[in-house]
Amino acid sequence: MRHERDNARAKIDRAMMSVNLLGEFGISVDGRRIHSDLGRSGRKMAALLFAFPGRLYRRERIADLCWPELDPERSRAALNSALWRLRQILCQDPSSERGQNLRSIGSDIVLEPQSWLKVDSCVLAGTATLASDQIETSQMPCMKSIRSAIDLYDGQFLEAEDFDQFAAERERIHTCFVNLSTIALERYASAGAYPDAISICHKVLSFDPFHELFIRRLIALLFLNEQRAGALRFYEKWKSALRAEIGVDPMPNTARVGQQVRCCQSPTDFDEIRQIVFSSEDNGGA
Structure with missing residues (x-):
């Protein structure tokens, strides 16, 4: 990375x-x-x-x-x-x-x-705006530009500065990063490039480890990449960390994904897990 x-x-x-x-x-x-x-x-x-x-x-x-x-x-x-x-x-x-x-x-x-x-934050925000506009007009965003912008995200906007004037921009840029990451991982998953989609999930979670939408996507992607055991180990380890650090259990949708991966036995089950990657349903982080 x-x-x-x-x-x-x-x-x-x-x-x-x-x-x-x-x-x-x-x-x-x-x-x-x-x-x-x-x-x-x-x-x-x-x-x-x-x-x-x-x-x-x-x-x-x-x-x-x-x-x-x-x-x-x-x-x-x-x-x-x-x-x-x-x-x-x-x-x-x-x-x-x-x-x-x-x-x-x-x-x-x-x-x-x-x-x-x-300016890296301007490049990332501009790429996110362009990609969103292209999607709204049924155009295909440039994956090379999107991945380059994602790779620029080396931390939150001036993360060491405790300055009220930066708070809104910090949130805006992080949202742009998450939106670009969603576009990229969905494109990768659609093409069957699961390792690339997995790397995107890991990058988002490195900055926001309890973002449950991306936790669900990562579990599903690991399963689709023929890593069912790895997906279940990751889920159990993450669930333990959530309980230890936050004192809560996963959201119901997240727990359901873990159970689906554990019990998958049919093509229908497989398709349901694959759809998790493309779902925008987010119960939020812990």
Whole structure:
């Protein structure tokens, strides 16, 4: 999985500036990591601008959000210093024309989107929107783009930052990741590529281990991949972890899948288990 993620990042790193907001904050040019020297508050400011390219922010608003412990005069000075440092970072990409896309417009600040600047969360969200639009119009989404976007997800949006302004974006990006994962695993399962579908389930569960919809899908996929014993062992181990960590039993639909896999004896039983992979019914996690 790490190899796939690194390959996905290499595609957006090559000959451009890449900003990582999924997991830990990071900036690289042509695959070379850049030391930002922004400080924690400066990283929050930069993350706001990178996450929403083209959005206008009032200077006073950013200063209050990112340097709340400082008085107005000192927070404005800290903002100006952080903007200068960010512009120096942008200048490290030869295509940036000395960071001209970081602009001050009156009392507002905006980071304009550019073809040479790629932000992983924006790539993932854009891919999810495009795939959803294509499905609604009965078009076939590009699996290569979808898998590349999934592989970019290296953790929740700025997971180390306890910042209220990021909470909604964190949830939105995670939802985009889950939606893309659902599209991918259904396509893989339809083609009989069960190992690929299984790997997608494992990736989602690595970030949300008690997401029961994906637990049911994984149990069914392991069974379809002729791993009935493995499916049952996984279910029993997961059920024990759920009881130990949360103190509850699986949702009825999840328990039913385990029983179906254990008792499958006919083609009809097999087809019912296969349909679990494509079911959108979700009783939620624990």
